[in-house]
Amino acid sequence: MSRERVYLFDTTLRDGAQTNGVDFSLDDKAAVAAMLDRLGIDYIEGGYPGANPQDTKFFAEKKDLAATFTAFGMTKRGGRSASNDPGLNALLDAEADAICFVAKSWDYHVDVALGISREENLDCIRESVAAARGRGREAIVDCEHFFDGFKANPAYALACVKTAYESGARWVVLCDTNGGTLPEEVSRIVAEVVRVVPGDHLGIHTHDDCGCAVANALAAVAAGVRQVQGTLNGLGERCGNANLTTIIPALKLKPEFAQRFDVGVSDEALASLTHVSRVFDEMINRAPNRYAPFVGESAFATKTGIHASAIAKNPATYEHVEPERIGNRRKVLVSDQAGKSNVLAELERLGLSANRDDPRISHLLDRIKEREAEGYAYEGADASFFLLAKDVLGEVPEFFKVERFSVNVERRWNAVGKLVTVAEAIVKVRIGSEIFISAAEGNGPVNALDVALRKDLGKYQSLICGLELIDYRVRIFQGGSDAVTRVLITSRAADGETWTTVGVSPNIIDASFQALMDSVVYQLVRVGATA
Ligand SMILES: CC(=O)SCCNC(=O)CCNC(=O)[C@H](O)C(C)(C)COP(=O)(O)OP(=O)(O)OC[C@H]1O[C@@H](n2cnc3c(N)ncnc32)[C@H](O)[C@@H]1OP(=O)(O)O
Numbered sequence: 001m002s003r004e005r006v007y008l009f010d011t012t013l014r015d016g017a018q019t020n021g022v023d024f025s026l027d028d029k030a031a032v033a034a035m036l037d038r039l040g041i042d043y044i045e046g047g048y049p050g051a052n053p054q055d056t057k058f059f060a061e062k063k064d065l066a067a068t069f070t071a072f073g074m075t076k077r078g079g080r081s082a083s084n085d086p087g088l089n090a091l092l093d094a095e096a097d098a099i100c101f102v103a104k105s106w107d108y109h110v111d112v113a114l115g116i117s118r119e120e121n122l123d124c125i126r127e128s129v130a131a132a133r134g135r136g137r138e139a140i141v142d143c144e145h146f147f148d149g150f151k152a153n154p155a156y157a158l159a160c161v162k163t164a165y166e167s168g169a170r171w172v173v174l175c176d177t178n179g180g181t182l183p184e185e186v187s188r189i190v191a192e193v194v195r196v197v198p199g200d201h202l203g204i205h206t207h208d209d210c211g212c213a214v215a216n217a218l219a220a221v222a223a224g225v226r227q228v229q230g231t232l233n234g235l236g237e238r239c240g241n242a243n244l245t246t247i248i249p250a251l252k253l254k255p256e257f258a259q260r261f262d263v264g265v266s267d268e269a270l271a272s273l274t275h276v277s278r279v280f281d282e283m284i285n286r287a288p289n290r291y292a293p294f295v296g297e298s299a300f301a302t303k304t305g306i307h308a309s310a311i312a313k314n315p316a317t318y319e320h321v322e323p324e325r326i327g328n329r330r331k332v333l334v335s336d337q338a339g340k341s342n343v344l345a346e347l348e349r350l351g352l353s354a355n356r357d358d359p360r361i362s363h364l365l366d367r368i369k370e371r372e373a374e375g376y377a378y379e380g381a382d383a384s385f386f387l388l389a390k391d392v393l394g395e396v397p398e399f400f401k402v403e404r405f406s407v408n409v410e411r412r413w414n415a416v417g418k419l420v421t422v423a424e425a426i427v428k429v430r431i432g433s434e435i436f437i438s439a440a441e442g443n444g445p446v447n448a449l450d451v452a453l454r455k456d457l458g459k460y461q462s463l464i465c466g467l468e469l470i471d472y473r474v475r476i477f478q479g480g481s482d483a484v485t486r487v488l489i490t491s492r493a494a495d496g497e498t499w500t501t502v503g504v505s506p507n508i509i510d511a512s513f514q515a516l517m518d519s520v521v522y523q524l525v526r527v528g529a530t531a
Pocket residue numbers: 015018048050051052074075076077078102103104113114124144177237
């Protein structure tokens with residue numbers, strides 16, 4: 001069977017910009033476009049020139065991209081000529097290789113939203129495509145509400161598609177604008193459209209309102225379309241668009257697609273996809289979705305003993321694709337659902353070697369399960385797990401001993417008559433035969449304790465220099481008959497390495513102190529300190 005090309009069209013900077021809470025600066029737009037270009041995306045839709053000054057500016061200069069840089073905008077308005085339509089002219093003046101027109105293809109929208117005759121809407125499509133072609137641009141027509149339109153009036157929806165194609169549009173894109181269509185309907189309707197317009201001139205644009213955007217896009221490819229629109233991490237209006245970080249691996253790695261189609265994303269670029277997805281979230285200040293298919297942190301994580309045991313024998317037992325192909329990694333988590341295989345896998349990852357028959361491994365597993373029953377959670381606290389494992393293996397020196405600590409929180413009027421809350425902590429530490437007592441103020445009790453603990457650790461002080469607390473999370477839950485507090489602290493060392501530690505106690509200060517202690521001890525172990 002000869003291979004066919006499927007083209008990837010990214011609309012992160014246009015439909016993605018329609019996401020509630022997302023705003024791209026001009027620099028963001030340039031950075032995202034460059035990232036998409038490196039990935040091998042065929043079309044990059046940069047925005048809507050003429051709609052706002054920023055998008056107009058983004059299209060003011062020609063872009064140095066391998067991808068087809070695309071401007072988006074609506075077809076000319078009814079009741080005026082193409083040359084007399086300022087919106088259309090802003091599109092034609094934009095420095096873009098292609099223009100993607102959004103056109104009405106649902107008769108109901110033509111009647112209600114445009115209020116023009118159906119024939120006039122076809123003229124708007126025809127004349128807009130002709131104008132774009134006349135200015136040397138590739139023309140693309142997004143048929144808005146195509147699936148709803150087809151269900152209501154198939155003849156008219158098809159007339160819009162046909163008009164666009166016959167006017168010279170390179171691509172006619174079938175849009176599930178309201179996101180209400182299901183995969184079976186997409187397959188059935190696309191099969192009808194490919195009888196009218198060849199599939200290598202058809203695209204698909206789906207929204208996720210039914211949780212089917214990716215499934216619908218893939219169903220459309222299977223049914224014959226050869227251009228897929230989507231966004232990075234599924235950004236987009238309302239519930240989002242089809243997620244390209246799912247579609248790309250599906251097209252490249254799932255045999256039903258990979259055996260038939262080529263895409264512009266190379267294997268090397270595919271291996272950068274997890275990184276691209278995370279960098280993009282970082283840019284828009286959003287926490288990455290750890291459960292995202294292929295690229296999420298949990299996409300290849302396993303918690304249970306039975307799975308971990310089989311994965312140790314052959315990862316294919318519980319993985320549908322190899323995580324490395326998308327630049328992700330396998331994670332075997334240690335928790336109360338774990339067996340020895342999880343523990344051994346995690347020890348190996350942490351560079352701690354142990355034998356499956358070593359009785360200390362069973363002891364470690366028992367300790368983990370006991371501690372998780374008390375409220376500890378090691379899945380997200382890699383450094384505390386490392387210390388617990390090393391402790392059971394007899395490898396953590398006693399660097400120092402905390403003889404006592406105290407914290408005082410006081411609300412008082414300060415010297416300029418302002419009501420302030422201040423926290424003070426004192427920590428008494430023994431190192432060998434020496435005693436160190438440090439006091440510190442902080443903006444809260446945990447901060448004060450943190451500063452006091454790290455203020456003077458004698459001979460270890462230079463080794464913890466630059467260590468900082470960068471995240472602090474608290475969860476209160478019922479453990480046995482009492483409320484228990486779990487604190488997770490993420491720390492960063494001067495060399496940039498980060499780690500997370502956990503503390504548990506009915507008392508939030510005590511739980512925080514345990515997590516702080518683990519963080520300091522982890523740093524000392526990490527840099528090879530000796531007692
Ligand atoms: C499905 C989608 O995601 S489509 C993309 C939607 N994205 C955007 O709208 C973002 C950018 N949009 C904008 O900044 C503005 O809407 C603009 C600049 C484009 C237009 O602004 P305005 O001129 O103030 O019009 P407004 O936004 O109120 O309404 C849109 C007008 O375009 C008309 N229109 C909508 N789609 C089309 C179309 N495909 N062809 C022709 N006219 C259209 C509407 O009927 C309406 O006309 P009316 O003013 O006569 O009622």
